[in-house]
Amino acid sequence: MGVTLYLLNKKGFISLSKIVEHKVYKSILDQVIIAKDKGNKEDYYNEIEKLAKEHSIRVYDRTENIKVESDYSIAIGWRWLINLNSSKLFVIHDSLLPKYRGFSPLVNMLINKEDYIGATMIFASKGMDEGDIIFQKKVKIDYPIKISKAIDLIADIYGELIEDLFRKLLSKNVLPSFKQNHSESSYSIWRDSSDYYIDWTLSADSIKRFIDSVGYPYEGARTKLKNEKNILIIFDAEVIENYTFELIHCGKIFKIEENKPFVVCGKDLLKITSFKDENGLEYKFNKLRTRLV
Incomplete structure (x- = not known):
């Protein structure tokens, strides 16, 4: 059994940090794929690359010709389409699905003054963030709150979700999951300058x-x-x-x-x-x- 990680920004860095803390989790990690995040002044590209190399984990830029043969792949903060033939793909999304499917959910949740922020791990799907839910966690927030603080809270949740997933994969038990209630869905539109x-x-x-x-x-x-x-x-x-x-x-x-x-x-x-x-x-x-x- 092997895992490929697609990592972007602080959430990706925290997730990798959690994995390398556990020898058994690190042992099933095949490789890490990273990318630059031009819209983010803290894309953690160099930090992720450095951490992976310190633990002798293969790390590649997304622009390289990368062959993925892992049993599982996990996309964390990833913005690009992932084409996989045999690897099962998990995605972590910055909202409490089925609410805020799509783009920039965390920013839009803060603008709308939501009481809770959180993240959801799902099976990848053809539809936008429509996959079955595996894990979901949330945290209550108080206003005013800066986006940097909210990102810290979400990154910690990502770390917890990653640990939950690796624990389940290693136990070889069937992953728990349930379908989203599509009648309760909402969408978050992309943002530009x-x-x-x-x-x-x-x-x-x-x-x-x-x-x-x-x-x-x-x-x-x-x-x-x-x-x-x-x-x-x-x-x-x-x-x-x-x-x-x-x-x-x-x-x-x-x-x-x-x-x-x-x-x-x-x-x-x-x-x-x-x-x-x-x-x-x-x-x-x-x-x-x-x-x-």
Whole structure:
């Protein structure tokens, strides 16, 4: 019996770390396949490669011509199609399936202020994340929470799921599984650079949560200054309540304190406490009559 791992980002690194802690788990690991994650500032490519080599595990980049003859393959954080002839493929998905099938589920769960985040191990399927569920784990979260913290929590869950799977495979017992309730399914759409821009018509609380959800290691929430070429990247903000405006002009700066603008939102104000321009330079607000779009 052998296993091939397809690993990406921190979740892949934590999963491999859990496997190499157990001599018996490592003994059935045939090889590791890794890839660069351009949209993630912490893709853990080098860390995964280093860890695999330290434990004498064969490691390949996905661009190489790799032959997979393992009995089982496991995709962790993987974004690309995997074509296998005989190896049984398991996939771990960043949501509590059947909810949030598809792309960027963790980011979208935080934006939607879900009470729980989690991960699901399934058998690979032709349909999008429709395979039978093998294991599923979740953790309750409190807001505000940064995406980096949520990734840490999810990565730990991945490690637990991997240990559960290896334990079952070595026991040679039939894997437990059950079909998804497709009537309860929902889908998470892909995100691109346009989706990092703030919608100032939303409530300050929603915008604060959006900023936290798309921050490091991702590109960060952005806004433009009307009539200027400058783009600001917003790292942190604070909701300011109890301001009543006779007419709401979303995106207008109400006041500035120590170069920290208070921006009118669909509900309440948002005080931008940490930001830079897109080149990583400090930006100075020189005038009050500024609109963010």
